[in-house]
Amino acid sequence: MNRQTSQQSRPVIRMRQGPAGRMGSVYGRHEKPKNAKNALKRLVKYLGSNVYLMLILIFVMLIATTINLLGPVIQGKAIDAxxxxxxxxxxxxxxxxxxAYGIGIIVSLSSGLTSVYLTQRTVRKMRKDLFGKLIHVPIRYFDTHMHGDIMSRMTNDVDTIATTISQAVASIISGIMTIIGVLGIMLFYSSKLTLISSLSIFLSVFVTVFLSKYIKKYFRRNQELLGMLNAQVEEAVYGHKTVAAFGKEEDLQNQFNETSNQLRKTYIKAQVYSFSINPIMTFINNFSFLVIVAVGAYFVYKGIDAMTVGTIITFTSLSKQFSRPINEIATLFVQIQTAIAASERVFEVIDEQPEVNLGKELLSEKEKVGTIEFKNVYFSYVEGEPVIQDFNLKVESGEKIALVGATGSGKTTMVNLLMRFYDIDQGSILIDGIDIRDIDKNSLRQAIAIVLQDTVLFTDTIENNIRYGKLDATMEEVIEAARISNAHNFIERMQEGYQTKLIESGSNFSEGERQLLSIARAVLAQPKILILDEATSSVDTRTEKNIQDAMVALMKDRTSLIIAHRLSTIRDADKIVVMDKGQVVEIGRHDELLAKQGIYYRLYQQQFAGNVI
Incomplete structure (x- = not known):
């Protein structure tokens, strides 16, 4: 089956909510604060999926922490010696x-390597879950979300999480062990000095908690704006010719600058709060160090707790180790907040409901497939704004039906409904008497091939792009499909023939050649039902003739729906269905409809007068 989606098949109406249109409804959106605790728990679960690596990392960090703690103790004893x-x-x-320090070098290398393995395995699972959900969410999700933002979640957000895991996990494990070990050793030497050192901890925690609420807010907004910026860049690249043709470069630049300025301001605010943590922590720790030295000297002078100069050296070194993990965690807290904001955006996609497929009937098991019937169909992309109203139409097996109408009349929407990219609100759509909601979606879509105006090809060889319509096809079948679609000749003229690689979705081919490859894919699929949505409107007259010849053979004894603005291409249709505001207003053959001098007649006259329909 040739499953293609394009900008043409998306519901335009859903982008026009509110006075600001598309930019107002999407780019101006501010999401409510999310549940950071829940996101953190889910991140920990992903880490927990690699239990043995976590245990290895904990063991290695335990050895490293023990060595680090032994250093100050031995140094103190050496001073006393x-x-x-x-x-x-x-x-x-x-x-x-x-x-000890020699072993420490080996342990440090081991912890780094283990951390890398843990990070990559965790992120690989997250990417797998995210991509697995993306390919199973309903078409509606892609129609209502910026594509650049979706890609930003898959790349930028996941990379942010990966960076944080690689830097934070080992530091947090080491920090907790260090704090516990240092506290135990310090209590062993002097409970009084330990109490004084602990005061700096409470002060550090207070500062971190106070600043964190601001840091989280600005870093989450930073991730959202980054997604918006990516979406704008994607649209600018994809629609570059259109932008240039309409002279909208300056408007696009202003739009980009506005988002970029918002990103700059938000990033600066986030960094101001995050950078303030380190100097504040340094001041607290230095002050604590001075207090420990002063009080320790007093204890030595008075002979309290059998304090010695070596003990003071040990205590000051341990005090630094005590504050180091706190400083690191406080610094990492900024990064963790960024990762939580990124993970929330990733989990939003993962939590999306997948496309429902409750159908059990398999069309491939039916001998006769091809009769289509729309019964009292109602549908709206946005509740309360109907696009299709009381639509009734019966297409007999093997008939060639043309759907025509002005832009926005609902022609492409009918394709979306027949393919079950969207489900109808009321009524029913039947294929050979079976409600399509009772048919397995894979079976339904394998029985239908679509050729769209905006051709979708993949960065692969010509052979594999054609074979996409039937993955188990032989090379002979691929060549035959290319012959039928009149693509074989231009393929053979290429140096590498069918092994020629398409670049950037076929940008190294002409529009007509891409269209012919798309048709070859549909030919190879041997569909029961064929849908031609603006199939020849993007090619020159000669190429259109080649395509029409191929389509005549392909549509023979096959139910075919043709959606075209160029009315000259559908004169031979068995039936022409004229749509207006989501309803069937006229049905008949070309000559019959012209004789009625109704809507079809006006469309025909407008087209030949040079107006766009």
């Missing part, structure tokens, strides 16, 4: 330090 001129003990302590 110097004071007592104990050369043997001094040599022993220096040897212990050398061995």
């Amino acid at each position: 110097i004071n007592t001129f104990d050369k043997d003990s001094l040599f022993k302590y220096i040897l212990f330090l050398s061995v």
Whole structure:
């Protein structure tokens, strides 16, 4: 089946809510604050999916922390050995330090490597879940969300999470172990000095909590604006020719600058709060260090807690180690807030409801497939704004039916409904007497091929692009499909033939050649029902003739729906259905409808007068 989606098939109406149109309804949106605790829990669950790596990392960090804590203790004893001129003990302590620091280098490399594996495996699972959901969400989701923002969640947001995991997880594990170890050793030496050191912790926690609410708010808004900026860049690149043709470069630049300025202001505010954490923490720790030295010297002078100079050195070193993980966690807190904001955006997509497929009937098991019947169909993209109203039409098997009407009359919407990209509000659509809601969606869509005006091809070889219509097709079948669609000749003229690679969705081919490849894909699929949505409106007259010849063969004995503005291409249709405001207003053959001098007659006259329909 040739499943293609395009800008043409999207509901234009949903982008026009509110006075600001598309930009007002999407770019001006401010999301409510999300549940940070829930996002953090879910991130931890993703980490927990690699339990053995987490256990290895914890074990390695335990060794590293133990070595780091032994350093100040041995240093203190070495200082005391110097004071007592104990050369043997001094040599022993220096040897212990050398061995410990040597092991520390190996452990540090091991922790870094383990952290990288943990990060990449966690992020790989998240990307897999995110992409798996994206390909199963309803078409409505893509029609109501900026494509650049969706891609930003898949790339920027996931990369932000990966960076944070790689830097934060090991630091947090090490920090918790260090705080517990330092606290135990300090209590062993002096509970009084430990109490004084602990005061800096409470002050640091207070500062972190106070600043965090501002940091989270601005970093989440920063991620949203980054998604908007990506969406604008994508639209500018995709629609560059249109922008240039209408001379809208300056307007587009102003629009981009406005979003960019918002991003700049938000980022600066976020960084002001985040950068303020480190100097504040440094001041608190230095002040705590001075207090410990002063009080420790007093204890030595008074002989309190059997305090020695070596003990003071140990205490000051441990005090720095005590404050180091707190400073690191406080600094990482900014990064964690950014990752939480990014994860919320990722989880929003993962939590989207997938496309419902409750149908059990399989069209491939039916001998006769092709009769289509629309019964009292009602549909609206936005509640209260109907697009299709009381639509009734029966298409017999093998008939060639043309749907015509002015822009916005609902022609493309009928394709969306028949393919079940959207479900109807009322009524029913039947294929061979079976309600399409009772048919398995995969079976339904495999029975229908669509050729759209905006051709969708993939960065792959010509052969694989054609084979997309039938993955198990032989090379002979691929070539035959290309012959029928009149694509074989231009393919053979290429140096690499069917192995020629398409670049950027076929930008190295002409519009007509891309259209012919799309038709070849539909030919190969051998559909029961064929839908031609503006299939020949983007090609020159000669290419259109080639396409028409191929379509005549393809549509033979096959139910076909043709949606075209160029009325000259549908004169031979078995039946022409004229639509207006979502309703069938006229049905008949070309000559019959012209004789009625109704809507079809006016459309025909407008077209030949040079007006756009």
